Amino acid sequence: MFEKRFWFASDPFGESLLIISPETENSTNYEIEFKDSEGRVINNVKATVEPRSTVCFELDPFLGGLGFESGIRHGTLTVRGDHESGILVRLGSKDQISMLGELSVIRGENSGFFPLRLSSERSHLLVAVNLSENPVSIKGRLFIDSRSPDASFDIPPFASRCLSIESAFKEVLESHAGLGHLRFLVKGRSNVGFLVIESLVSMDEEESTTVWGS
Amino acid sequence: MDRRITWVGFGMESALTKTAVHFFGCSTGVSAPYPAQVILTRFQKEPQAVALDGVRLNQPGGIMLESAFPGEVALCGVALELSTNQTRESLAESQCFFELQSRVDVVRYRPTKVGAAPRNGVLIRDSKISSSVIVINPTEQSQSCTWKCGEQAITLDPLAPWEVKEIQIQDDWYAKVGKEVTGPRGVIYSMILSVSDPSSLIGYIIHRDSAVRKPVSVRPL
Numbered sequence: 001m002f003e004k005r006f007w008f009a010s011d012p013f014g015e016s017l018l019i020i021s022p023e024t025e026n027s028t029n030y031e032i033e034f035k036d037s038e039g040r041v042i043n044n045v046k047a048t049v050e051p052r053s054t055v056c057f058e059l060d061p062f063l064g065g066l067g068f069e070s071g072i073r074h075g076t077l078t079v080r081g082d083h084e085s086g087i088l089v090r091l092g093s094k095d096q097i098s099m100l101g102e103l104s105v106i107r108g109e110n111s112g113f114f115p116l117r118l119s120s121e122r123s124h125l126l127v128a129v130n131l132s133e134n135p136v137s138i139k140g141r142l143f144i145d146s147r148s149p150d151a152s153f154d155i156p157p158f159a160s161r162c163l164s165i166e167s168a169f170k171e172v173l174e175s176h177a178g179l180g181h182l183r184f185l186v187k188g189r190s191n192v193g194f195l196v197i198e199s200l201v202s203m204d205e206e207e208s209t210t211v212w213g214s
Numbered sequence: 215m216d217r218r219i220t221w222v223g224f225g226m227e228s229a230l231t232k233t234a235v236h237f238f239g240c241s242t243g244v245s246a247p248y249p250a251q252v253i254l255t256r257f258q259k260e261p262q263a264v265a266l267d268g269v270r271l272n273q274p275g276g277i278m279l280e281s282a283f284p285g286e287v288a289l290c291g292v293a294l295e296l297s298t299n300q301t302r303e304s305l306a307e308s309q310c311f312f313e314l315q316s317r318v319d320v321v322r323y324r325p326t327k328v329g330a331a332p333r334n335g336v337l338i339r340d341s342k343i344s345s346s347v348i349v350i351n352p353t354e355q356s357q358s359c360t361w362k363c364g365e366q367a368i369t370l371d372p373l374a375p376w377e378v379k380e381i382q383i384q385d386d387w388y389a390k391v392g393k394e395v396t397g398p399r400g401v402i403y404s405m406i407l408s409v410s411d412p413s414s415l416i417g418y419i420i421h422r423d424s425a426v427r428k429p430v431s432v433r434p435l
Contacts, residue, residue, distance in 0.1 A: 021336050021406050054404040056395050086336035086406050088433075090343075096319070097342055099421050099431035104324075113274040115236040115311055117320060143274055181236065181274035200318060 003080045004102045006089045007127055007160065007195055010063050010073040014093030018057040024083040025051050033078045034062055037069035039130070039158025049085075070162035076103070076129050076193075103129060103193030108136075111185045114196045116165065118144065119177040124165040125197040126182065130155040132190035139187060142169045144180040155192070162197070216306040218297040222352045222416045223312045223325030224378055225256070225279050225292045234313040236276035239269065239296050241303040247272050248300050255293040256283045257352070257376040271298065271305075291350045291378040294325070314429055323432035326416050328352070332409040335419040335435045337363075337383055340402040344424045347381045347407065347435070349373060350416045359413040363405050366390060373415065380420070409435060 008016040022028040027048055034043040043062045049055050059077075066073050079087055089100040106112040116124055130136045138153045142165070151168040155161050165182065166173050186192045225233030239250045247270040255263040256279060264282045269275055279292065296308055314321040337345040351357045351373035358372040366387075373379065388403040395402050409417065417435035422428060 019336065019338065019402070019404060021404050023334055023406050023408070054395050054402070056402055084334075086334055088336055088338070090338075092342075097421075097423070097430050099338070099343070099433065101433060110307055111238070111240050111272070113236075113238040113309060115234065115274070115276050115313065115322070117315070179234070179276055181238070181276065183238065183272075183274050198320060 001080070001082055002084055003078060004087055005076055005078050005129070005131065005193060006087070006100060007076055007103055007129060007193070008059055008074065008089055009091060009093070010060055010066055013072045013074070014091050016059040017090040017092070018059060018077070019054065019088045019090060020049060020079070021054045021086040022049050022051065022081070022083055023085055026083060027051060028081050028083040028085060030079060030081045034075060035077070035158060036066050036075045037160045039156065042066060042075070069160070070125070070164070072162055074127070074160060074162065076160055100195070104195065105131065105191050105193050106184070106186050107191050108186050108189035111183055112194055113181055113183045114194070116180040116182055117198065118173060118180045121200055123199045125162040126165055127160060127162050127195045127197060128153065128155055129160040129193035130158060130190055131193055133157045134188065134190055136190035136192055137187045138184050138192065140168065140182055140184045142172065142180055142182050144172065144176055144178070147172055216304045217300070218295065219305050219308055220293055220295040220328040221310045221325040222291065222293045222328055222350055223323065224348050224350055224418065225290050225312065226288065226314055227280055227286045227290065228288060229286070230316055232315045233279040233292065234276055234315060235279060235292060235294055236274065236311045236313070237294060237296060237308070238274040238310070239271045239298065239305055239308045241271055241305060241307065244303055245272055248298060248303065250296060250298045253295040254282055255295075256290050257293070258287055258290040258378055259374060259376050261376050271303070289348070289378055289380060291352055291376065292325070293352055314432075316428065319428065321429045321432055323418070324434065326434045332417070333435055334406050334408040335433050337405050337407050337419060338402065338421060339383070339388060341400045342424055343421050343430065344383070345419050345421050346383055348378065348418045348420055349381060350378045351376060351414070352416060353414045357413050357415050359409060359415045362408045363387060407435065
């Protein structure tokens with residue numbers, strides 16, 4: 001028995017496809033639970049996959065009732081299965097495609113970090129998913145040059161949030177370009193899943209979005 | 215007690231693609247910025263190593279590979295060793311990212327910790343993405359290993375010491391052992407790749423844009 005959690009997004013940000021490949025010689029039973037960004041279960045799907053088969057689900061048909069948060073329709077899905085399986089979310093956004101694996105999880109009272117390419121042409125969203133039934137507070141510290149400003153974010157139980165790095169650290173980022181690092185500490189005992197969305201708006205107004213996690 | 219951790223991944227250095235490495239040495243329950251040591255190694259049949267100055271626990275850091283090792287190399291192995299002299303601190307919670315940067319995109323991935331158990335991976339081919347495998351020999355000995363795709367065993371030609379190479383997945387692999395699904399985005403072929411005998415080789419699945427071959431995602435094996 002296994003359980004894996006993934007983040008997904010839907011129109012107009014992108015389209016997500018779930019790809020499941022069981023690794024056993026047996027039929028594998030799956031239960032897929034979809035949650036919106038507030039942590040509400042919006043759908044539940046059961047599937048059986050024959051040995052050495054692959055299934056692909058376009059997620060949109062299962063996302064009725066999915067609302068916007070921070071301008072993006074997004075949420076999380078949990079896949080439970082009775083045999084280990086290879087699972088990816090294929091996220092297509094305009095001309096960009098990303099293959100997302102399981103959410104990278106930081107346990108309570110531990111720290112994580114993400115590198116950031118900072119410039120006036122780029123923006124970053126930190127996606128944080130509270131995987132517990134308690135509210136969680138995340139303390140972020142941005143390291144750029146010799147400065148290290150702080151910001152705090154609160155995430156309700158089971159909710160996911162897209163947090164703008166540029167807004168949270170507006171005062172120091174308005175004039176900064178170059179490499180930075182965001183360190184974050186999960187307070188309390190909750191586990192939190194993270195990934196970062198980086199968007200680029202180039203001089204000719206073409207937009208490119210890269211999504212990445214672990 | 216993990217007072218020394220080594221991650222191994224790969225990089226690309228060309229006019230279009232640059233590699234950055236980022237690290238965050240941390241120890242559970244310790245917030246003091248104790249000094250730490252980082253040794254960065256780049257290799258493609260020959261290893262070159264530099265020590266990075268000023269590294270501290272609980273403070274993220276990063277460096278462009280070209281600033282440590284000038285010169286282009288299409289594909290290279292990269293090893294980052296983090297250690298501390300603090301005898302009571304474990305670095306087990308430390309983290310590392312490698313980035314393949316182009317002007318527009320960045321592909322980031324977590325490199326494999328030396329000693330970690332190999333994982334299975336999903337190879338994909340559809341109208342926009344195709345997968346290949348990057349194999350890294352971070353040792354001074356020739357190494358080979360056997361993969362399994364479905365029921366088919368594939369033995370790699372031995373890799374020379376410190377060799378790194380990209381192995382293209384031939385269409386007939388998918389025909390023999392892959393699965394074909396007609397989905398909303400057209401036909402998708404996929405198969406599970408597993409490492410069936412442990413070795414010191416480190417592998418990654420790299421998903422590339424089929425049209426222009428730029429990397430779009432990297433998943434460790």
